[in-house]
Amino acid sequence: MKQKQSQLPYQWPAIEAPLAIRRPRERVLHEDRVVDDYYWLNDYFKNGPNRDEVIEYLKAENAYVDGMMAGTKDFQDQLFHELKARIKEQDESVPYLKNGYYYYIKTEEGKQYFKYCRKKGTLEAPEEVLLDVDQMAEGHPYFSVVGFDVSPDTHLMVFGVDTLSRREYTLYIKNIRTGEFYPESISGTTGDVAWANDNETFFYTAKNPETLLTEKILKHRLGKDSKTDEVVYEEQDKSNYIGVERAKSGRFIYINSSATTSSETYFILADQPESAFKCFQKRMKDVLYEVTALEDRFLILTNKDALNFKLMECPLDRTNIAHWKEVIGHREDVLLEGVDEFKDFLVVTERRNGLAQFQIRHLGSGENYYLDFGEAAYTATTGANMEYHTDVLRYNYTSLTTPSSVYDYRMSTREKVLKKQQEVLGGYDPTAYISERIYATADDGVKIPISLVYQKAVPRDSNAPLLLYGYGSYGASMDPSFSSTRLSLLERGFIFAIAHIRGGQEMGRQWYEDGKLMKKKNTFLDFIACARHLIAQGYTSREHLYAQGGSAGGLLIGVVMNEAPELWNGLIAQVPFVDVVNTMLDENIPLTTNEYDEWGNPNEPEAYWYMKSYAPYENIEAKDYPHLLVTTGLHDSQVQYFEPAKWVAKLRAIKTGPQVLLLKTEMDYGHGGASGRFDYLKDVALNYAFLLTLEGIFN
Incomplete structure (x- = not known):
């Protein structure tokens, strides 16, 4: 285990922090008057009059981060090379078999991206490089490729490219046999397609260019102008996500439309791309279902009268709910x-x-x-x-x-x-580490699981630094997994913990239901309960406790910072969803209407007042907050850059105390950060340097 070089905290330079100009804007709703001094910071996104000034402010914040963290520059470089050194640069994924070919990706030493390859019939066959993404990405600060959808006859491939980090992909078609590309391209898509069995037709999902909502499913014929593509499905409910996929057996093509609480599926035979899509079962209030085709019947996974879902079946030609029969019944504990x-x-x-x-x-x-x-x-x-046949x-x-x-x-x-x-290059001994699962008790008596990992050599006492991670939204389960980058914290004496809070789905569907909408505060209270339990059990102390979360997990960080600022020495909020009320009131912001089932619609009074009571941006007060590092991306399509920017600007103007507040904006990236397999490590190094220097660890 690496030893602390010094117990002294990092000496922050005496640099004046940027202060954003106040331009008051009034919001009046449900007889509630709120003045927002920093609403103008969305002008880059809205193409407003202060667009250039927004960029200058973000650059000033970046310069402030560079200045405040200047004393850690060498340490960040050390961490970056340490993180990179654990990665096997020349590597291959495990090949998977599909339609007689083994597909895999391989990475090469010094290269940021990868090559998508295949071999016919056997792994000893000659290699075909289908896409050289390393070459394609040259000259692009950001480059993402998705899809890799090969036609049933294995001769053609469609893939999507995003060079802006907005998750808006342009489709390209490659003839694998000749290496040539078709002249047409299709912009504004999700990047995935579903091939029909004629090898000339595919279906794709089109996005609204402003809201980025998935609105339409279109059909494209090879060699045709995409402007003439036929719309085969258009979603009318703005709270639903839609997509199109091909059944594993290749027999059907599905269109899936789903919100948080209800869903609907349409289907056709993949042999008949000109036919009209048929509704499997009309959407039902508060009912989700997913369809899987077997040889002689459909399977349906559904929560109809089954909170934790059950498995049903029906004939291929009679798909409405009247013909569903139970295969696996509902169980309260599964x-x-x-x-x-x-x-x-x-x-x-x-x-x-x-x-x-x-x-x-x-x-x-x-x-x-x-x-x-x-x-x-x-x-x-x-x-x-x-x-399918395996x-x-x-x-x-x-x-x-x-x-x-x-x-x-x-x-x-x-x-x-x-x-x-x-x-893990450089050596890794799993026997040197301890993994535990303990339980905290929430305010309402519910037991909240916590997963922990740390080196056996770390003394379990109040001096141990501990990083607590959480998310707690959308039913996403934060399962315990290995991270080679995390070793840089563990080797320096950190304990890492995951709080499996409500809003996720780790403990069943009810776990999710109890952490959304009008029960959302359970998520935040659970996290605070986990922090207090870790302190009470002697894993750490307030002086050495840290927390981290991203996106909806960044909302979590913002709320617990407001509710219990005394618990934490430092916090990291990555691409944080912190301006909840204003974002959920603006239907032109990407994903807003899709989120009503998760957070509520603030146009409704009850939802508005509940949301406002916890929204981080709405609840900043004149009090001492912990040290805080906030990160965002200018082109973020999930949580727009202006949410963290507004939050930091308001915090600077109101908070008290000497604790540092940093905002780092990646000017070339979006929600997921850098696209290269090494570039993102620079962000990890910054996060770790922030935590470690607060602990007086400089090596």
């Missing part, structure tokens, strides 16, 4: 999360006591059993199972101490083969 279909087997992913488990079912005999993972705490997910299940496995691993499991013989485990 959440059904998904199904993976194979010709002779079905793999059902379940969650019990916060952990994933796989139920293997033989479709012929009806026999079923569970796959044994052999550890008490872990993360397991089904992997790239692209082939009995091999590909799955991914990791834990806080186990590097990411890929397994092939032959369901007919129950044999498991480790195909690959993440290699």
Whole structure:
């Protein structure tokens, strides 16, 4: 374990912080008058009169970060090279089989991106490089490629490219046999397509250029002008996300429309791309369902009269709910999360006591059993199972101490083969670490799980620094997983903890229901309860406790900072969703209407007052806050840059105390940060330098 070089805190330079100009704007709603001094900071996004001034302000904040952190520059460089040195630069993913080809990506030494490749029939066959993303990305500060959708006859490929980090992709079509590209391209998409079986037609999802909502499904014929593409589906409900996909068996094409609480599916035979899409079952209030096709029937995963979901089936030609029959019933202690279909087997992913488990079912005999993972705490997910006619299940496995691993499991013989485990260069000994799961008690008596990892050599006392991570929204489960970058904190004496708070879905669907809408405050109170429990149990103390969260997790950081500022020495809020009321009132901001089922619609009085009572931007007070590092991206499509910018500007004007406040804006990136596999490490190094210097650790 690395030792502290000094117990003295970092000496922050005496540099004057930027102060944003106040331009009051009044909001009056539900007889509530609010003055927003910093609303103008959205002018870059809105193309308003102060657009250039916004950029100058963000640059001034970046210069302030550089100045305040100047004394850590060498340390950040050291951390960056340390983080990079653990990554195997020349590497290959585990190939997956689809339509007679093995597909994989490979990375090369010194290269930021990758090459997408395949081999025919056997891994000993000659390699075809389908896309050289390293070459394609040259000259672009940001470059993202998604899709890689190969036609059923394996001769053509469609992929999406985003060079702005707005998650708006332009589709390109490549003839794999000749290496030539088709002349047409299609902009404003999600980047994925669904091929019809004629190998000449594909379906794609179009986005609204302003709100970025997925609004339409269109059909494209090769060689045709995309302006003539036919709209085959248009979503009328602005709270729904839509998408199109091809069934694994290749028999059907689905259009899926879903909000947080209801969904609807349409389908056609992939052999008949000119036919009209048929509704599987009309959307029902508060009912979600997902469709999977087997040889002779459809399976339906649904929460209809089943909070934790159940599995139903119906004939291929009679799909409405009147014909659904139960296959796996509802269980109060088990959440059904998904199904993976194979010709002779079905793999059902379940969650019990916060952990994933796989139920293997033989479709012929009806026999079923569970796959044994052999550890008490872990993360397991089904992997790239692209082939329908196989009995091999590909799955991914990791834990806080186990590097990411890929397994092939032959369901007919129950044999498991480790195909690959993440290699940590420089050496890593999992036996040097302890992983635990403990439980905090929330204010209402509910037990909240906490996962922890730390080196055995770390003394468990009030002097140990601890970083508590949380998210708690959208039913997303923050399962324990390995991180090679995290080792740079653990090796320097940090304890890392994940708070499995309500709003996620770790403990079942009710866990999510109890952390959204008018119960959203449970998320924040749970996190505070976890922090207090860790202090009470002697894992750390207020002087050494830190917290981190991003996006909706950044909202979490903003709220707990307002509610319990005395608990934390430092906080990191990444791309934080902190201006909740104003964003949810503006339907022109990307994703707003999709979010009503998660946060509520503030045009309704009850939702407005509840939302306002916790929104970080609305509740800043003149009091001492912890040290705070805020990061954002100018081109963020999920949480616009102006939310953290406004938050920091208002904090600067109101907060008291000497604690430092930093805002770092990536001028070339968006929500996910840098696209290169090494560039993002610079952001990690900044975050870690911020935490470590607060602890007096400078090496």
